[in-house]
Amino acid sequence: TEALLLALKRGDVDVLMGVNPHVPLAYVSGLEKAAGIGLPEVEDTGVPLTLVFNARKQPTALRAFRLAVARAVDSRALIAAVARGHGQVPELGFAPPASWTYGGPFPQLRHDPERAAGVLDSLGFIDLDGDRMREDPDGHPFTLEIIPETWQSHGEAVRAVEMIAYQLGQVGIRTVMRKYVVEQEYDILWEQRDYQVYVGHATHAGARDGGHVYFADYTDFSYGTFADSAYCAILDRITHAPDEAAYLEATRASQAYNAREIPGLALLWGRKSYASRQDRFTGWQPMAGYGV
Numbered sequence: 465t466e467a468l469l470l471a472l473k474r475g476d477v478d479v480l481m482g483v484n485p486h487v488p489l490a491y492v493s494g495l496e497k498a499a500g501i502g503l504p505e506v507e508d509t510g511v512p513l514t515l516v517f518n519a520r521k522q523p524t525a526l527r528a529f530r531l532a533v534a535r536a537v538d539s540r541a542l543i544a545a546v547a548r549g550h551g552q553v554p555e556l557g558f559a560p561p562a563s564w565t566y567g568g569p570f571p572q573l574r575h576d577p578e579r580a581a582g583v584l585d586s587l588g589f590i591d592l593d594g595d596r597m598r599e600d601p602d603g604h605p606f607t608l609e610i611i612p613e614t615w616q617s618h619g620e621a622v623r624a625v626e627m628i629a630y631q632l633g634q635v636g637i638r639t640v641m642r643k644y645v646v647e648q649e650y651d652i653l654w655e656q657r658d659y660q661v662y663v664g665h666a667t668h669a670g671a672r673d674g675g676h677v678y679f680a681d682y683t684d685f686s687y688g689t690f691a692d693s694a695y696c697a698i699l700d701r702i703t704h705a706p707d708e709a710a711y712l713e714a715t716r717a718s719q720a721y722n723a724r725e726i727p728g729l730a731l732l733w734g735r736k737s738y739a740s741r742q743d744r745f746t747g748w749q750p751m752a753g754y755g756v
Contacts, residue, residue, distance in 0.1 A: 513732050535583070538627075695725075
């Protein structure tokens with residue numbers, strides 16, 4: 465990425481193209497000051513920061529616990545610090561409005577630490593020793609493990625996990641971040657599915673389908689763990705939709721499932737910047753999800 469952006473600044477190339485040609489957020493401000501470079505911004509058809517729960521683990525198998533985490537997360541703070549203001553508070557349906565399958569509005573990812581604390585109390589997660597961190601319902605120390613994506617997020621997922629750890633700590637959830645090299649991360653997610661919480665991103669195709677490639681234990685091309693019959697029936701309808709209308713109806717049912725059951729979260733809905741030189745060619749048109 466750094467080499468491509470340097471080549472663009474020097475005028476060695478005129479445009480960035482490829483599978484995922486947007487400018488990473490960490491480099492946007494530097495390009496904004498560069499002469500001769502246009503940097504149009506469009507709504508992201510994917511989800512730049514996602515959080516995935518594991519339905520095979522406790523307590524993330526509990527919807528109420530997942531709700532408590534959702535209420536503890538402060539999306540506005542993530543937008544300001546991680547996305548540098550380039551985003552908006554998402555909804556629980558997951559797919560963003562820029563996606564042609566968006567079926568909302570759904571309830572927003574609303575920061576409500578008092579509600580989060582109340583839900584945790586009702587589940588029996590109580591601070592028993594006065595250290596402001598909760599023990600589990602059996603009275604044992606409890607730590608939630610979070611794994612950040614490290615292979616394609618340019619450090620954004622790691623920064624997000626650091627902030628989420630602080631936010632969860634405010635409601636008494638102790639966390640630990642586990643970082644792995646790419647090969648280990650792949651094995652833990654895709655082969656073993658041995659995680660409690662994973663923070664990564666969703667491509668425009670993954671967001672378009674309602675995120676099931678990240679949430680569902682439905683195919684081998686997934687690291688999800690949710691496999692209840694109602695969800696799998698929706699995914700059957702997505703996979704075998706006979707026409708566009710049936711596909712839209714099924715993807716929107718998937719989004720409604722997300723809003724109801726909270727298998728994971730869009731932590732923010734973002735915007736993407738696509739870079740091109742304006743001093744030799746003009747008329748570049750940004751296309752959300754695909755570049756210029």
